[in-house]
Amino acid sequence: MADYNRGVKAGGYAGFIFGVINAILVTIILLVLWESFSTTSMPDFASSIFISIIITSFISTIFSGIIGGAIFGVIYAAIYNKLPGSTSAMKGIVLALVYWLVFSIIIGYYRRSDYDIMYYYVVNIGLGLVLYLFWGVLIGKFWDKYADGEKKPLV
Numbered sequence: 551m552a553d554y555n556r557g558v559k560a561g562g563y564a565g566f567i568f569g570v571i572n573a574i575l576v577t578i579i580l581l582v583l584w585e586s587f588s589t590t591s592m593p594d595f596a597s598s599i600f601i602s603i604i605i606t607s608f609i610s611t612i613f614s615g616i617i618g619g620a621i622f623g624v625i626y627a628a629i630y631n632k633l634p635g636s637t638s639a640m641k642g643i644v645l646a647l648v649y650w651l652v653f654s655i656i657i658g659y660y661r662r663s664d665y666d667i668m669y670y671y672v673v674n675i676g677l678g679l680v681l682y683l684f685w686g687v688l689i690g691k692f693w694d695k696y697a698d699g700e701k702k703p704l705v
Contacts, residue, residue, distance in 0.1 A: 557627025558620045560692035564642075565619015566612065568685045573611035575677065580604055619689070622649065626689055639690030646686025654678035 584600055626633075626645055633641035658674035 552627045552630065554624055554627050556693065556696045557623035557625075557630075559623070559696050560689050561619040561621065561623015561626060562616055563619070563692045564685055564688035565615040565617070565622065567615075567688055568619060568681065569612040569615015571684070572615060572681060573608045575681075576611055577604055577608055579673070580607065619685075622685070623689060626693065630693075637690065638693045639687045642686035642688070642690035642693070643683055644686070646682040646689075649685075650679055650682035654682070 580600075580603070622645070626642065629645070630638075630641060633644050635641040635644055654674040658670055658678070
């Protein structure tokens with residue numbers, strides 16, 4: 551039987567770390583974009599609105615990482631024995647690749663009109679692949695850490 555509690559824990563912690571790293575990267579991207587926009591004439595209140603966007607984006611990215619991680623963990627727990635791979639981390643990478651293909655490549659492709667095509671290539675394909683692989687390794691490590699209710703070292 552699937553250990554959903556363990557999956558939620560592993561996914562939530564992995565999602566938190568994933569969300570923090572993603573939030574930092576999104577903030578850097580937004581700051582780079584701000585630099586390109588701020589060279590044009592902008593109203594005085596634009597910088598305060600932009601700061602609000604950065605703070606909101608940072609916090610929401612972390613929370614979406616936690617929530618998405620918990621969902622990822624439940625799915626991971628449900629299909630753990632069916633996933634290919636000899637280690638929990640490898641199983642996490644396999645599932646993360648499926649997520650990356652579905653959410654970053656397929657859905658991201660259809661949403662590319664919401665943003666520049668270069669953003670799609672850099673964020674969804676390049677950076678997304680690295681982050682999702684990292685997320686897969688993390689969930690595998692946390693899965694092992696919370697085996698049988700014991701707290702084991704992460705590394």
